[in-house]
Amino acid sequence: MIRITAQNARSLAPMANTRRPPKFDTTDAVAIISGERKQRFSLERELALIGLITWMHFPTRPDLVSMGQVVGAANFFLSLSQAKRAHLVRENPLFSQEVFARALVGFPLGDTFRLEFESLYNEMVNIFEIIDFFMMCPFERRPSLLKALHFIEEGGFVAKEVQEREKKEYKRSAATLKKSWVSHVVAGPFIWSAESLGFEKLIRRSPDETKTINEVGRFLDTPDRVADFFGVAKFCQDRLISRLDPRSRSRFKFVKFPPKVASVEMELPEFDEGQIAILKTYQAPKLIGEVG
Incomplete structure (x- = not known):
């Protein structure tokens, strides 16, 4: 793990790049990671992936996403030789002196990204299970957010082997x-895809961990895994949106996938009898003034 400190700042070579890095754009990040768009400068693809992972944790905080990319850039910078550092400084705007200086002055987190990522673990589990409900619930049961909340609150995803007296520990309000x-709903399809495909280790890596560099490199070096990740996320998002009510579809701005990202359908398990029984106990809230 790295920390942006005054000592690190003094070790940075003079930087000639004065361009401002572009604002993080999820669609563009998917395009460059998936290979639909070629990178314009060195490490753009790696930092796009770090930005996407950070966005999955903070989808409503563009300042943290941008900062995550800067911290990721500093992480890469400190791992490289002096010659490679000089090349990046000239080419990639995320390695400019101004960007690093702004990061030192305006760091938006009171602590490291690693601790922030760890603190969001429950949020990631929650959104995964809500999305999982929408994916698995039979269409004839008319899946909805309220039904999902009821189902999870009643322990619908708690493993059968868990003792009845222990189930309350797994339930959430x-x-x-x-x-x-x-x-997290707009990031939900990406989180669901990562968890479903076994990429949870990758998305748990924060920009300031030194192990992030190797994890990002290994993932990007396997095009099939990249294609599966985005393909399953697109499948999930399309299925989710088709099951949402019109108000929710208009309320949330979901990611627009690049044209060449092909949907990859996942084989979904069915609810068992116990889960169907929980679903049947759902009662829609009564409107004000409704009798009985």
Whole structure:
């Protein structure tokens, strides 16, 4: 893990690049990571992936996403030789002296990204299970957010082997789940894809961890895994949107995937009898003034 400190700042070579880095754009990040768009400068693809992972944790905080990319850039910078550092400084705007200086002055987190990522673990689990409900719920059961909250609150995803007296430890309130939905729904398909495909280790890596560099490199070096990740995320998002009510579809701005990202359908398990029984206990809230 690295920290941006005055000592690190003094070790940086003079930087000639004065260009401002572009604002993070999710669609463009998917395009460059998937190979639909070629990178314009060195490490643009790697930093796009770091930006996307950070966005998955903070989809409503563009300042943190941009900062995550800068911290990731500093992480890469400190791992390189002096010659390679000089090349990056000239070519990639994320390595400019101004960007690093602004990061030191305006760092938006009170602590490291690593601790922030760890603190969001429950949020990631919550949104994964809500999305999982929408993916698995039979269409004839008319899946909805309220049904998802009820299902999870009642332990619908708690493993059968968990003792009845211990199940309450795995349950979360509807209020907690709804908060996670509002804050992370647009990133939900990417989180669901990563968890479903076994990439959870990658998305847990924060920009300031030294191991992030190797994890990012290994992932980007396997085009099939990159294609599967985005393809499953697109499948998930399309299925989710088709099951949302019109108000939710208009409220949330979901990611527009590049044209060449092909949907990859996942084989979905079905609810068992116990889960269907929980779903049947759902009662729609009564409108004000409704009798009985």
